[in-house]
Amino acid sequence: xKDLTKDLLILLAGFIMLGFSxxxxxxxxxxFLWPACLLWFLHRxxxxxxxxxxxxxxxxxxxxxxxxxxxxxxxxxxGWFTFRYAIFAFLPxxxxxxxxxxxxxxxxxxxxxxxxxxxEFLIQLTHFSLMNNxxxxxxxxxxxQTVSVIGLYGLSGLIAAVSSxxxxxxxxxxxxxNALKPxxxxxCILLVCSFxxxxxxxxxxxxxxxxxRTALASGPELGFTEDGEWEVLSxxxxxxxxxxxxxxxxxxxAKLICFCEEAFAIANYDEEAFVAEIRKLAAQYGxxxxxxxxxxxxDGSMDGMSLNKCWFVDPEGNIMVNYTKSMLVPVIETPYxxxxxxxxxxxxxxxxxxxxxxALSICYDGDFVQYTRTMPSDTAVWFNPSWEWQEVHxxxxxxxxxxxxxxxxxxxxxxxxxxxxxxxxxxxxxxxxSNLLNGVAVGDLPLTGEVTVYGQFGHILxxxxxxxxxxxxxxxxxxxxxxxKA
Numbered sequence: 001x002k003d004l005t006k007d008l009l010i011l012l013a014g015f016i017m018l019g020f021s022x023x024x025x026x027x028x029x030x031x032f033l034w035p036a037c038l039l040w041f042l043h044r045x046x047x048x049x050x051x052x053x054x055x056x057x058x059x060x061x062x063x064x065x066x067x068x069x070x071x072x073x074x075x076x077x078x079g080w081f082t083f084r085y086a087i088f089a090f091l092p093x094x095x096x097x098x099x100x101x102x103x104x105x106x107x108x109x110x111x112x113x114x115x116x117x118x119x120e121f122l123i124q125l126t127h128f129s130l131m132n133n134x135x136x137x138x139x140x141x142x143x144x145q146t147v148s149v150i151g152l153y154g155l156s157g158l159i160a161a162v163s164s165x166x167x168x169x170x171x172x173x174x175x176x177x178n179a180l181k182p183x184x185x186x187x188c189i190l191l192v193c194s195f196x197x198x199x200x201x202x203x204x205x206x207x208x209x210x211x212x213r214t215a216l217a218s219g220p221e222l223g224f225t226e227d228g229e230w231e232v233l234s235x236x237x238x239x240x241x242x243x244x245x246x247x248x249x250x251x252x253x254a255k256l257i258c259f260c261e262e263a264f265a266i267a268n269y270d271e272e273a274f275v276a277e278i279r280k281l282a283a284q285y286g287x288x289x290x291x292x293x294x295x296x297x298x299d300g301s302m303d304g305m306s307l308n309k310c311w312f313v314d315p316e317g318n319i320m321v322n323y324t325k326s327m328l329v330p331v332i333e334t335p336y337x338x339x340x341x342x343x344x345x346x347x348x349x350x351x352x353x354x355x356x357x358x359a360l361s362i363c364y365d366g367d368f369v370q371y372t373r374t375m376p377s378d379t380a381v382w383f384n385p386s387w388e389w390q391e392v393h394x395x396x397x398x399x400x401x402x403x404x405x406x407x408x409x410x411x412x413x414x415x416x417x418x419x420x421x422x423x424x425x426x427x428x429x430x431x432x433x434s435n436l437l438n439g440v441a442v443g444d445l446p447l448t449g450e451v452t453v454y455g456q457f458g459h460i461l462x463x464x465x466x467x468x469x470x471x472x473x474x475x476x477x478x479x480x481x482x483x484x485k486a
Contacts (some may be wrong), residue, residue, distance in 0.1 A: 003044075004036040011041040015057060019065050022136050024140035026395075031137035035093075036163035039112065042097045043167065051097055058093075059086035065464050067391065071217070081331060088123055092116045092160070095469075099476035102483075106182045111472050112164040117157030117465035121369075127327060132191065134159040139398035145197035145426065147406045149451040152369055153465050158193070161186055194214060201426055210352040211444035214256045215249030216414035218436035219263030232296055235270045239277050242291070245440055248389045250285045252442040255315075257287050260416040260436060261363045261387040262294040262308060271295050275311055275319070288349055290412075292362065292385045310360055310385065312347070321345045324360040327371060333364075346376050356380050356447045359409070363387055366400045366413075375407060382409040382447035388418025393434075401427035408450030414441075425450045 004173060014037025017030035038058070042051060051408040063086065092115035100108055120133060134156035138144045147155050165186050172179035188235040220241040223231050233241075242264065249257040266274050271293065282289040295307040308328075312321035324340030325333075344365070349356045361374040363386040366372060375382065382404065388396050397419040404411040404423050422431035422443045431443030454461065 006043050007044050010037050011054070014038045014041070015061050018058070018061050022062075022065055025065070026137055026139070028138055028219060031134055031159055033166075034163075035112070035134075035160060036166045037095055039163060040170070041095060042093060043100065043171065046097070046101070051094070055087075055090050055094070055323065056182070058090050059083045062086040062089070069188045077331065085123075085128060089119070092119045095473065099473055102476040102480045103472065104479070106178075107475075109161065109164045109168045109182045110468070111476070113157040113161040114465060114469035114472055116160040117153040118469040120156050121153045121462050121466055124368055124370060127368075129332065129364065134225070136395070136399055137404070139395070139402070142197040142201055143193060144402065145200045145405060146193045147402055147452060148408065148450075148454055149196070149199065151406055151454045151458050151461055152402060154454075154461060157166075157465060158189070163189075183197070201428075210354065210447045211252045212256055212351045212447060213252065213442065214258065214412060214431075214445040215245075215252060215254035215438045215440040215442050216260075216412070216420045216422070216431065216433065216436060217245040217249065218260045218408075218414065218416050219245075219265075221437050222265065230297075232265045232267060233265065235273060238264045238266055238274065241283065242277065244288075245288070246281045246285055248440045249287065249442070252440065254440075254442055256289075256445065257440075258290040258383060258385060258412050259292055260414040260420070261292050261385040262416065263292050263385070263414075265294040265296060267298040268295050268302060268307075269299055278311055279313050279317035279319065282313040282315060286315045288315060289313045290360065292383065302338065304481045306336055308333070308337050308362060309340075310383075312345075312360060312383075314349070316417060320347050321360055323360055323362070327365045327368055329364050331438050342371075344371065344374050346379065349381070351447055352474055354447065357449070357465045358383065360384075366403050367396075369403070369458070370462070372403045373455070375409070375450060377407075377455050378449065379407065379409050379444065380447055381412060382407070383412045386413055386415040386418060388415055390417075393418035393465050397421050397432075401429075406452065407455045408452040410446045412445060412448065422448055 014034045017034035020027045021030040021034055038054060042054060063082045066082045067075060086175055090110060095115045096112045100111055103111060116134060135152045165183050169179045169183050220233060220237065246257060278289060278291050290310055290312050292310045295309065297304050297306060308325040310321065310323045311319065314320050323345050326332045326340040326342045328337050328339050344359050344361050346359050357376060357379050358381040359379045360383045366384040384400055400413055401411060401423045404425060405427040408425045410425055411421065413421045420433040420436050420441055421429055422445050423429050424446050431441055432443035
């Protein structure tokens with residue numbers, strides 16, 4: 001009874017730390033510890049009577065932790081959405097529960113890290129954005145720089161390895177000399193990663209890196225109609241707002257203006273006229289312009305659906321990109337918007353006497369590691385206009401900056417109701433503005449990208465994480481079957 005009480009207290013400590021590890025409330029240290037508490041309890045109590053309650057408690061803790069972070073306006077809806085996600089996020093613990101004891105020696109410690117890395121990779125294939133991702137708990141910490149080499153999934157696996165090794169050492173404390181071997185190996189890996197991260201984060205970027213004056217802008221502030229929908233302003237009102245932003249950007253010396261996601265909500269029959277105005281203003285001021293629109297069905301030609309898209313225009317008024325958002329937010333967007341073709345456009349801007357390879361996506365598109373990796377490896381500037389809400393704006397800006405680190409690109413992220421950011425290839429904010437409705441935010445955007453290991457070989461690494469888990473799981477099943485026959 002005394003041992004059970006101790007185990008339950010350890011489990012409770014794990015759930016408390018879990019509640020402070022994630023997007024809303026985050027203590028970075030806890031992400032290294034809370035999984036160990038759950039693993040310890042489940043190793044000690046090998047019964048479905050233990051596994052299922054722990055699983056349900058995990059889902060409930062996450063549902064409470066995230067509240068209405070999905071922005072649905074309903075705690076019940078958002079909580080149920082998080083609960084369903086958490087069911088799948090817990091699967092690495094389930095894999096460890098069934099397979100851990102069937103692996104020999106120190107090979108056991110690899111199972112959970114590979115399960116976490118493979119699980120996060122596979123979850124994103126479902127078009128669900130990762131929320132309680134292990135790696136994101138290190139936003140703002142030096143170690144996040146390792147994603148330039150091993151990617152987000154690799155960082156999550158590295159974090160999970162700490163818990164796995166802690167549990168292994170404690171379980172084998174009677175043979176401490178052998179038990180400490182994997183701990184020493186992991187400590188060396190973490191030390192190397194720490195040195196690399198520090199050198200990368202604080203090392204000098206080339207002082208002669210060219211930059212371009214860039215303006216971040218929003219459209220007009222919108223209200224709600226009586227039926228709860230965002231209002232759609234007249235064509236004239238939208239054009240007037242856009243003209244003011246162009247003029248303010250030009251006055252600041254900007255050669256590039258980027259508006260936030262759905263900066264202008266227009267009727268579908270007004271789109272052609274509005275795009276003509278974008279082209280006119282870009283040519284008038286000699287600017288590149290990225291202008292996102294929400295195009296709503298006012299004449300029934302789109303079956304009542306809307307488009308979330310971007311028009312990118314060069315300084316001569318030529319259309320370079322017409323892109324429709326491909327990764328739609330479940331619940332919030334999927335019932336109302338038509339998804340794009342799933343191809344991130346790549347194009348070149350001529351700025352400061354050089355050709356700048358660029359790419360463009362919209363908000364939730366940038367949450368997906370696999371999708372953003374489809375940018376060409378020599379991309380230097382990535383545009384990801386966004387629309388955020390209070391519960392997630394700091395966290396979401398950080399996660400988008402992780403994509404910049406992974407791919408070695410400079411980020412341009414104008415945001416409605418959130419943080420508008422220009423960040424360099426190390427994810428450092430060069431501009432950070434929380435209210436574009438007060439006017440444009442202006443900063444200098446670097447025009448030179450970096451080649452990263454993950455940007456070049458991320459597809460291979462992601463496959464290796466999944467293959468590593470599959471091999472370990474297969475070996476454990478083989479040993480289990482062999483022992484049963486014996």
